[in-house]
Each structure stands twice: as structure tokens, then as C-alpha cells.
Amino acid sequence: ETGVTQTPRHLVMGMTNKKSLKCEQHLGHNAMYWYKQSAKKPLELMFVYSLEERVENNSVPSRFSPECPNSSHLFLHLHTLQPEDSALYLCASSQGFRGGKNIQYFGAGTRLSVL
Amino acid sequence: GQQLNQSPQSMFIQEGEDVSMNCTSSSIFNTWLWYKQDPGEGPVLLIALYKAGELTSNGRLTAQFGITRKDSFLNISASIPSDVGIYFCAGPDDNTDKLIFGTGTRLQVFP
Numbered sequence: 345e346t347g348v349t350q351t352p353r354h355l356v357m358g359m360t361n362k363k364s365l366k367c368e369q370h371l372g373h374n375a376m377y378w379y380k381q382s383a384k385k386p387l388e389l390m391f392v393y394s395l396e397e398r399v400e401n402n403s404v405p406s407r408f409s410p411e412c413p414n415s416s417h418l419f420l421h422l423h424t425l426q427p428e429d430s431a432l433y434l435c436a437s438s439q440g441f442r443g444g445k446n447i448q449y450f451g452a453g454t455r456l457s458v459l
Numbered sequence: 460g461q462q463l464n465q466s467p468q469s470m471f472i473q474e475g476e477d478v479s480m481n482c483t484s485s486s487i488f489n490t491w492l493w494y495k496q497d498p499g500e501g502p503v504l505l506i507a508l509y510k511a512g513e514l515t516s517n518g519r520l521t522a523q524f525g526i527t528r529k530d531s532f533l534n535i536s537a538s539i540p541s542d543v544g545i546y547f548c549a550g551p552d553d554n555t556d557k558l559i560f561g562t563g564t565r566l567q568v569f570p
Contacts, residue, residue, distance in 0.1 A: 346503060387560050434501050438558075444490050444509070446551040446558050450501035 347371040350435050350451035357425065358459050365420040365454045367435030375441040376418040377448060378410060379434040387434070393418060394441045425458045432456075461486050461552045463561035471567045478535040480564045482548030491531040492549040492558075493522050502547060506533070538568050 348369045357363050369376065378390040392400035393412040407429075409421040418435055432455050436448040465482050472478060482491070490509055494502035506517050508524035508531060515522055519536045531548055548561040 346501070348501075350501075386562065389557060432499070432501075436501075442556050443551050443553050446556060447490070447492060447504070447507055448549075448558055449504060450494075453499070453501045455499060 346449045346451065348435060348437055348449050348451040350433075350454050352454060353452065354455045354457075356457045356459065357422070359425060359427075361425075362421070362423040364422065365433055365435075365456075367418040367420075367451055369416055369418075369435075369437040369449075371437055371449060373437040373439050373449075374415055375438045375446070376412060376415070377436040377438075378408075378418065378420050379436065381432040381434055381453070383431075391420075392441055399441065422456075425456075427458050430456055430458045461488070461550075461554075461559050463548055463550065463559055465546075465548055465561040465564050467564060468562070469565040469567070471569065472538055474538060474540060474568055474570050476538050478538055478542070478566060479532065480534075480546060480566075481530060481532045482561045483530045484550070485529070487528040488531075488550035489528070489553060490551055491522070491524050493520075493531070493533050494547045494549060494560075496545045496547065496563075498544070505546075535566075538566075540568050540570060542566060543568050 351366045375394045380388045390404045391410045396412045411419040432453045434453045435451040438448045439445040493505045496502040506522040513524040521534045523532045545563045
């Protein structure tokens with residue numbers, strides 16, 4: 345148990361569906377992250393939130409829409425996805441996002457399949 | 460930007476053997492982290508190192524922060540089947556604030 349909980353663990357969706365991924369952290373951290381991990385590729389940082397403000401958006405397509413209502417919760421809203429978006433989506437949190445405070449704890453991930 | 464190279468890329472060992480892997484960078488890191496990722500799961504933080512020369516253990520795992528601050532090592536003693544997975548080193552890039560991940564070492568343990 346890492347203190348970061350992601351739901352659902354598995355998701356299958358069609359290209360016209362709208363779904364959301366949820367992440368909750370119980371560590372009292374102030375920064376939260378979304379990563380995409382495709383097969384045999386390194387982790388790709390998608391979004392960073394610090395104190396509920398988005399501080400990084402790594403050229404992610406607009407069909408991915410993050411939301412951070414408070415420092416404990418992070419959502420990733422999905423719509424009109426493509427099959428190449430199928431991947432493991434990981435949420436992480438850290439005390440802060442600068443330097444030595446950027447020690448990230450990860451959730452177990454959501455395995456997304458887009459048909 | 461900063462990059463982390465891990466070696467070996469993969470290892471196939473027999474249960475009970477000791478394992479060594481390393482992580483190198485062309486630039487200095489002030490913090491080194493080691494994660495393990497099981498298939499289909501998120502990375503789990505194993506050890507964090509904060510000071511050059513530091514040696515830290517977590518059960519059968521021991522990690523060291525290289526004195527040049529450009530490398531780190533992870534050793535696993537008396538490997539068991541549940542050690543199977545991908546081991547990543549990581550470190551915060553002080554210029555970009557991003558957590559930089561290594562290329563990973565895939566470990567297979569045979570009974």
C-alpha cells in the first residue's frame with residue numbers, strides 16, 4: 345500500500361466513450377502527477393499539479409483533460425480516445441514538485457484499452 | 460536535459476544468487492531513488508539516497524549514492540522469485556523539477 349489509490353484498475357472503452365480515471369492520495373502531499381506508460385516505452389509525464397494548480401502540461405492532446413479539485417484528488421477525463429492511447433496510466437504524488445521534495449509515490453495504475 | 464542510463468538492461472539469475480545493477484548520469488544528482496515495478500503495477504519506491512557516499516539498506520536490498528554524485532548502485536542479496544520485475548533509478552532534475560527515470564533493469568529469477 346503506497347498511499348496512492350487509483351480507480352478503476354482496468355478500463356475498456358470505445359473511441360466515442362467518455363470516462364474518467366480517479367486518483368486519491370492519503371499522504372498529505374501537495375503535488376500530483378499523471379503519467380502514461382506504453383509497452384516497452386519509458387514513463388511519459390503528462391500533467392503536474394501543485395497545490396491544485398496545473399504547473400505542467402507536456403503537449404498532451406486535448407482528448408485528455410485533467411482536474412484537481414483539491415490536493416488529495418486528481419482526475420483524468422477521457423473522451424474520443426484513439427487505440428494508440430491504450431496504456432497503463434499512473435498517478436503519483438510528492439510532498440512538493442521542486443528538487444528534493446520531488447520524491448514521488450505511485451498508485452497501482454489503470455490499465456486502459458481503447459477499442 | 461539530464462539522462463540516466465542503467466545497466467545491465469536485463470538479468471536472468473538463479474534463486475539465491477546476489478544481484479548488482481547500476482545507474483549512471485553525465486551530470487550531478489542530489490537525490491537518488493530506486494523503484495521496483497511489477498508487471499501491470501505502478502513503481503514502488505524501495506530506497507531514497509540523499510548524500511554522496513550514503514549506503515542504505517532495506518531488507519535484502521542495499522543501495523549506494525556514488526561519491527561523484529553521478530552514479531548509484533543497487534544490490535539484492537539472496538534473490539527470491541518475488542524479486543522479479545523492472546528496477547528503475549530516478550532523480551529530480553534541479554533545473555526542470557522533473558523526476559528523471561532510468562532506462563530500467565529487468566530482473567528474472569529462476570527457481
